[in-house]
Amino acid sequence: MRRRRSTWDGFSYYRPEPPKAVKGGIRARSQRGAFASQWWGRRWIATLEGFSIGARLGRGRSYARGGQVADLTIEPGRVTAAVQGTRSKPYAVEIRLKVLTQAQWGEVLAALAEQPIQAARLLAGEMPPSFEELFQGLHFSLFPARQDDLKTQCSCPDWSNPCKHIAAVYYLLGEAFDGDPFLLLKLRGMEREALFARLGTAGSGPREREVERAAETAEPLPADPAAFWRGAPAADGPWIPGAPAPVNAAAVKRLGPFPFWRGREDFMNAMERLYNEAAAALARDPGETPHS
Amino acid sequence: MIILHASWLDRRLLLWGEQSVPASGAVRPRRGRPSASVQAKPLPFGVEGECVEKAINPGPPRWTRTGPGPRATWAWLPTVGGQAVPSSPLIGPLPEEGTAALLPWQIAALPMEGAWAEDLLVRSAERELLEHGLLAGADLRAWAALSGFARELAARQACLPGCESTPNGWAARWHPLLAGEDGERFEALVRALPPSATCLTEKGCAQAPAGRSGEAAKAFLTAVLDVRMRQLLPAVGGGPVDSVHDAWLQALRGDSPLIRWKDAQALSLFADQLARWQRPIRLETQTGLRLNFRLEEPEPSPRPGKRAAAPWRLRYLVQPLEDRSLLVPVGEVWKSRGLAFRALGRGAGEVREWLLAALGQAAALCPPVAASLERREPGEVEFDDGAAHRFLTQFAPALRASGFGLLLPAWWTGRGARPALTLRAQVKSPKMAGAGGLTLAALVQVNWTVMMGGQPLSAGELAALAEFKAPLVRFRGEWMELDPATLGEAAALLGRRGKESLAAGEVLRMALSGRRGERGSVVEEVEADGWIGEMMGRLRGEGRYRPEEPPNGFDGTLRPYQERGYSWLAFLRQWGLGACLADDMGLGKTIQTLALLQREWERGEKRPVLLVCPTSVVQNWVREAARFTPGLKALVHHGTERGRAAAFARTARAHPLVVTSYGLLHRDLDAIRKVRWAGVILDEAQNIKNPETRQSKAARSVPSDYRIALTGTPVENHVGDLWALMEFLNPGLLGTQTAFRRDFYLPIQMEKDAGAAGRLKAMTGPFVLRRLKTDPSVISDLPQKVEMKEYCTLTREQAGLYAAVLKEAEEALEGTEGISRRGLILATLSKLKQVCNHPAQFLKDHSPLDGRSGKLARLTELLGEAMEEGDRALVFTQFAEMGELLRAHLQDAFGRETLFLHGGTPRVRRDRMVERFQTDPDAPPVFILSLKAGGTGLNLTRANHVFHFDRWWNPSVENQATDRAFRIGQHRRVQVRKFVCAGTLEERIDDMIEKKLAVAGQVIGAGESWLTELSDRDLKAVFALSRTAVEE
Known part of the structure; x- marks a missing residue:
């Protein structure tokens, strides 16, 4: 085995040891280069990288890529995670971020209403740059501006802050925000449903319409033979078959990646592979004879 | 008759059935286990478990069933007076009165899982009558429609992977995405589910099931979609499963949906996260x-x-x-x-x-x-x-x-706005001098003009338009599309001063299709003079019709509308254009065709004509030809002794008309292609409607000068079939199959594009002639009653039985005299008649009916045609047993109720049947009557077809029967067909009656006793079986 060089991180000599492997850990999607491909995910990461220097970050990156983060939960104002280090028990990580007050959110929502494109883009999975400007215009910041805005904690013995475990969580958060900008808003205190319920100045309050079919009322079966054996007459004319999927896995692509995916293979790749394979199998054997 | 049902119980679809009580009336006893609290007797007409399997897999098994076997379940069915009410009168009698209540009945139900179930669902979606004697009930068909919908969703990838909780644990599931129209379609499919689709419960259940068809439908839809996706995604070798996500991915493929992960809490959390992840799309599809x-x-x-x-x-x-x-x-x-x-x-x-x-x-x-x-x-x-x-x-x-x-604006169709630029062609050709010499290959000069909004454009104006560079141009208040390809084409034409040299056939195609080339610019108008103008005018139906004289050698009279048909055939023949004669049945397509053949022969045509028809009418053609065109000797290429290859070619050339069947067309194709045919005629041309079948391809590959197709079915109603027909008649007219599908089939069938339908009609109209028997131009030419003979063949089995009866009779007759001789002759007569009808009638063995009698086959064909036209028919037979056999067979063959009246029918029931037939809008279309019952003054004028299945050879008796339909109150023309087995005693006796012979002072035809006066030798001649009687 190659001898690892010890490095000076400004505090002590530190000999890197490989962490214990985790099965089914949350693995970062990016395996090389920068994390997060969207600007807001990168901005999130940039704020971290602005706060600290040194080898910790690099170690955090490799932890995130290696799937060492075993668990991660986002709540308003708080992120908790379990990260597997060199010890047998994973370390508990907590990141706290100040939430905006209700009144502050009220101002944000009013501003959002002025520019519907913002909310539309969010729903489409992107955060327009003007979104940050909107916050700045109200003198709020979307991302942590100063190191004090973030309160982080980790049960590992490393004294530096952020340690590599916190950094790993941070990188994964960046990627998660990439896929779903609403997670960032959730962290700042506003859940998605609540946002749209309160968006706009009027309306009948946050009434969530029942999305599943209401439980059917059970009607007794009719005893009359004619009604018993026959249903409603079939619709007139043949149904025009719906347009074929323009692109494979279109629905999944619109939804974007599943947050905090732990699978061995990247989520979008796995999904695309499934749908592509299904399409290929269908092309080989359509199954039903087309009308001649 | 068996009717299959499918009902949902406990997360699966179960197949069960009803069976008609056999004619003998004996109900097969069912074994049933007594139930615990609520009594449920076994359904008297329920189908036993194994019988369900046999019903869907008759004959040599197509597949073997895997999976669970049939199990006893309870079906809650409407019950009146202790008797369950069957779903259709085809099963048993419906109760006349009484209120129905839902009571449980014990049935055997087969879980529908596996390839056979899919196969059955696909077939049930296509048609109601699955096989002879097997119907798919309304509930089975509704489930089949749902199943088809699920498969379509899978094909369109309108599904998302998810997971759900099942009694066996968490399972990965592919969920359907019902967005927009799909949602509505699903609702409509749910409404189409009859209550019988959810009428099953487990044995011992105290209460009738509550209908939750929506839930059941959704569960079924998801199940089928899930199965379908899994078929497309077979399991791959399991890699390491390190997380619940990996386990979920694996569970999305292959047969087992269960997620192999032990941490239940993680699974539950994952399910929540999946639901959140899916939310944006779910919101869209469910907001409505x-x-x-x-x-x-x-x-x-x-x-x-x-x-x-x-x-x-x-x-x-x-x-x-x-x-x-x-x-x-x-x-x-x-x-x-x-x-x-x-x-x-x-x-x-x-x-x-x-x-x-x-x-x-x-x-x-x-x-x-x-x-x-x-x-x-x-x-x-x-x-x-x-x-x-x-x-x-x-x-x-x-x-x-x-x-x-x-x-979008009204002027924008799916394919664009009205084109701004169109072309107009002027064609010059000399007047036709004399009859022949010109073909469609002749070149003619075409002068093109480029038009915009009805005004011609000069080259300069066209160039200015091109400068405009706008794709949409408004001209006189109307928006039109400026297509760069058309611009280019127009510029090129004007560059040549608009002159072009084209073949006449191409000019014709352009005039009909309205396009230059396959996808070229729109040709608005083709003006032509001279012989081209005349031809096109006549094709379009303009101009006065010059009827052709019927040929001299034609032995018969053509009715005026038949003369017109014959002239039309002759006209198209002259130009080598294919013709489709699609007159209603009974109007005489045969005669018109024979007249044309006679004409050709008389004009010096020496080459033979090939006529292809179904086996059952081969003899008919031969006899009609012998009757109307005795000068045209017909060769029948049929049967095991037909000529092969070179021998065939030689004999074919010696006959003006060669008749063969569709089956032999492609089997002996090589021999057929070696002969130089003047023309190819297809009778019942719907046999080639599928362009991919061998006989369809074979028909198209026989070279000839002209082609004719005869069919009774309305050609224009079935767009899909039109291409194969036109490709046979006029190859290339409708373009390639893919182009046809794209330009006509899909727009007309799917989008109901009236413009495309109009264009198609313009292109095919000149080549199709169809008259209905109700057309004013025809009806005055038709007599009130048209009598025809149908010459049928015997099957091998029938021929064998016939020969056996003859032999036995011959031996018995030797030496008998007097009364015993007469009795023997009459008995033999009766036996032979029964053999000609159907072996099962003769053998009296309750054996299956299908495919054993030529007469039965022909009757079924003709009834099918009549029913497709919406007509009603009477069928007469002198044998009550035959009437019962006919009823059972026709019900099984068409899946519709058939009435049967015989001497023993009680009066009250008789009157009810008659009233039902005459007045009920949904009355059965076919009424079978025994000849005796036919003489009792019944009024059955709703029928306009009469079939005499067997003959009594007493014209007054037969006419009296026919007059049930043909009498005062009948407003339509009645077609009467009398069945005669060719080459048997039926044909000979019929001939003798026609010739009005007399024997020993007794007029032939007044009863049958004159037969007993014949000598042994004459008797033998009358009864003999000739070789032409047997079909292949």
């Missing part, structure tokens, strides 16, 4: 709103010809799916007052979230929409001409494909 885009034209600019300064507008509108007439402008949704939301019936937050999501999605497909979202409260976009055209051609289809509604 749709975003519409309406393109509004600008006001016309005051200066004509210039580009309009005012812009086009694209407006956004919100439409609730439950009330499509309501379109709320998106602008209203942004306003703070709740009026818009009240109109839409939904909360503001929900609508706005949905609207923003939808706009975002549209923005991804259409950049102008994206730009509009930069502004506050977007509600519309403005376009100039170019942008409007881009929207119409590029973005609108993508938006429509994604489920957005599009409201």
Whole structure:
């Protein structure tokens, strides 16, 4: 085995040891280069990288890529995670971020209403740059501006802050925000449903319409033979078959990646592979004879 | 007759059935286990477990069933007076009166799992009558429709992976995505489920099941979709499973849906996360709103010809799916007052979230929409001409494909606006001098003019138009599309001063199809003079009709409408154009064709004509030819002794008419192709409607000068069949199969495009002649009653039995005299008649009926044709047993009830049957009567077909029977057909009656006793069986 060089991180000599492997850990999607491909995910990461220097970050990156983060939960104002280090028990990580007050959110929502494109883009999975400007215009910041805005904690013995475990969580958060900008808003205190319920100045309050079919009322079966054996007459004319999927896995692509995916293979790749394979199998054997 | 049902119970679909009580009346006893508390007797007409399997897999098994076997279940069925009410009179009698209650009955039900179940569902979706004697019930067909829908969703990838909790644990599941129209379609399919689809419970259940068809349908849809996706995604070797996510991915493939992960809490959490992840799309599909885009034209600019300064507008509108007439402008949704939301019936937050999501999605497909979202409260976009055209051609289809509604100007069809530029052709040709010599290959000069809005354009004006560079141009208040390809074509033509040399056939194609070349510019008008003009005029049906004289050698009289048909055939023959004669049955297609053949022969045609027809009518053609065109010797290429190869070619050349069957057309194709045929005629041409079948390809590959197709079915109703027919008659007229599908089949069938339908009719119309027996031009020529003979053949079995009876009779007759001789003769006569009818009647062995009698086959064919035209028929037989056999067979063959009246039918029932037949709108179309019952003054004028299945050879008795339909009160022409087995005693006796012979002073035909006066030798001659009697 190659001898690892010890490095000076400004505090002590530190000999890197490989962490214990985790099965089914949350693995970062990016395996090389920068994390997060969207600007807001990168901005999130940039704020971290602005706060600290040194080898910790690099170690955090490799932890995130290696799937060492075993668990991660986002709540308003708080992120908790379990990260597997060199010890047998994973370390508990907590990141706290100040939430905006209700009144502050009220101002944000009013501003959002002025520019519907913002909310539309969010729903489409992107955060327009003007979104940050909107916050700045109200003198709020979307991302942590100063190191004090973030309160982080980790049960590992490393004294530096952020340690590599916190950094790993941070990188994964960046990627998660990439896929779903609403997670960032959730962290700042506003859940998605609540946002749209309160968006706009009027309306009948946050009434969530029942999305599943209401439980059917059970009607007794009719005893009359004619009604018993026959249903409603079939619709007139043949149904025009719906347009074929323009692109494979279109629905999944619109939804974007599943947050905090732990699978061995990247989520979008796995999904695309499934749908592509299904399409290929269908092309080989359509199954039903087309009308001649 | 067995009727199959499918019902949902406990997360699976079960197959069960009803069976008609056999004619003998004995009900097979069923073994049933007594039930615990509630009594459920075994269903008397239920199908036993193994019988269900046998029913769907008759004959040599097509597949073996895997999976669970049949199990006893309870079906809650309407019951009157202790008897369960069957679903159809085909099973058993329906109760006359009494209120029905739902009571449990014990049945055997087979879980529908596996390939055989899929196969059955696919077949049930296509048609009701699955096989002879097997019907799919309404519930089975409704499930089959749902199953087809699920498979379609899978093919369109309208599904998302998810997971759900099952009694066995968490399972990965593919869920259907029912967006927009799919949602409505699903609702319609649920409504089509009859209550019998959910009428099963477990044994011992105390209460009737409550109908939850919606739940059941959704569960079934998901199950089928899931299975289908798993078929497309077989399991791959399991890699390491390190997380619940990996386990889930694995469980999405292959047969087992269970997620192999032990941590239940993690699974539950994962299920929640999946639901959240799916939320954006679920919200869209379940809000029940749709975003519409309406393109509004600008006001016309005051200066004509210039580009309009005012812009086009694209407006956004919100439409609730439950009330499509309501379109709320998106602008209203942004306003703070709740009026818009009240109109839409939904909360503001929900609508706005949905609207923003939808706009975002549209923005991804259409950049102008994206730009509009930069502004506050977007509600519309403005376009100039170019942008409007881009929207119409590029973005609108993508938006429509994604489920957005599009409201476009009326002049924009799916394929574009009216073309701005069209062509006009002027064709010059000399007047036709004399009869022949000209073919469609002859070259003619064409002068082209380029037109715009009805005015010719000069080359300079065309160039100016090209400079315009706008795809949409407004001319005299109408928007038209300027297609660069057309511009190019027009410029090229004008460069040649509009002159071109084309074959006459190409000119014809252009005139009919309205296009230059396959996808060229629109040809608005083709003006032609001389012989081309005349030909085209006659093809289009203009000009006075010059009827042809019937040929001399034609032995018969053509009715006026038949003369017209014959002249039409002759005209098309002259030009080598294929003709389809599609007259109604009974109008004499045979005669008109024979007249044409005779004409050709008399004009010096020496080559033979090939006539291909179904086996059952081969003898008919031969006899008709012998009767009407005795000069045309016909060769029958049929049977095991037919000539092969070289021998065939030699004999064929010696006969003007060669008759063969479809089966032999492709089997002996090589021999057939070696002969030089003058023409090929197809009788019952619907046999080649599928262009891929061997006989269809074979028919198209026989070279000849002209081709004729005869069919009784309305050709224009079946667009899909038209290509094969036209390709046989006039190859290349309708283009390639793919082009036909794209330009005609899909637009007409799927989009109901009237323009495409009109173009197709214009192209095929000249080559199809169809007259109905109700046409005013025909009806006056038709006698009130048309009597025809149908010459049928015997099957091998029948021939064998016939010969056996003859032999026995011969031996017995030797030496008998007097009364015993007479008795023997009459008995033999009766036996032979029964053999000619059906072996099962003769053998009296309750054996299956199908495929054993030539007469039965022919009757079934003819009845099918009559029923397709909506006619009703009477069938007479002198044997009550035969009547019963006919009823059972016809019910099984058509899946519809058939009435049967015989001497023993009680009077009350008889009157009810007659009344039902005459007045009930849903009355059975076929009424079988025994000859005796036929003489009792019944009024059955609703029938306009009469079939005499067997003969009594007493014309007055037969006419009396026929007159049940042909009497006062009958307003239509009645067609009477008398069945005669060719080459048997039936034919000979019939001949003798026709010739009005007399024997020993007794008139033949008044009874049968004259037969007993014949000598042994004469008797033998009458009874003999000739070789032509047997079909192949």
